[in-house]
Amino acid sequence: MAGFRAANRYAKGLMLFALEANQTDLVYAEMNEVKNVIKNSDDLRIFLNSPILDAKIKEATLMQIFASFSKTSQTFISLVVKQGRENMLSKIAEQFITIYDIMNNIVTAEISSAVELDQPTIDKIVAKAKEGLDANAQVKVINKIDTSLIGGFVLKVGNTQIDSSIKTKLASLKKQFLNKDYIPKY
Template sequence: MSSKAGARYAKSLLDLSKEQNAVEDVKNDMVFFEQVVDDNSELEAILKNPIVPLDKKQGILQGIFGGKVHAITESFLKLVVNKGRSAILFDTAKQFVQQYNAIKGIVTAEVTSASALTEANRTEVVNLVKKELGASEVVVIEKVDPALIGGFILKVGDRQFDASIASGLNKLKKEFAH
């Protein structure tokens, strides 16, 4: 449920920031907000806790973000907290960034490989994803998992391409088991 509400709030914030020509600023603020909440689980707990008074939540957010974010973002944070919806702020920030990326044609590709990618591998992944999905920009998130033995697993959105040696060996095991 909070995901739908977060998406609606994010869309409203995106529309408002477009009207005010502040999309980039607000997007940067949402990324900043996400990072701060990710780094401070206590902050997320406070925002989600219905027992913490609204003015306390307001004061905490003002102390952290006051003067460091665009006026639209500051007003938005106040409004959402005053409406008693602070629990969805983190989800709203994530949804905002996703909607921004969709509009700009930015795709996130998560690559898990047995060893770190070389610059040539990274470029190849970016070019492949751009070609297949028509993306204007590709953000590559790299993870290393030695258990893959070799090859890689590429995830883009809800799609996954598994070209790892470990996966191939598991398929062979299943075929010989029957």
């Protein structure tokens, strides 16, 4: 919990810094990249979590990795490393993205399906999901593949989940058979 609070505070600070520099969209894109780079690199995560390595080495390495970033993001990353919070950089980026999404009325819709969905299908699912949202809300779609679903999809929007997967329907049928709900009662 303490890690979350610290990450949230740093993310709020970065948001204020980005607003002041009028670079929120740019910093948002860069924090998405930070999150993805750290998420996809085990070596970088180990490097950032190492208590043995000096902060100057970590800072220099991160500045090389993110050399194309804006001065705002580079200054912030440098500050995080100097404060000894480089192991939280991914969490800070995630919190910044969350704050940005809230400020810009962006809702994340996560669609899990057994196979890759084509764009018209995704558009239909998102259109249905938008019916319960604010008219001005923008929907950011994350499409995940989960072969265990067998067929259908699971849609998560905020705190709402719509499960239309074959896996769930089969589990429901199994439960009915085990409870013997299928036996007619005359």
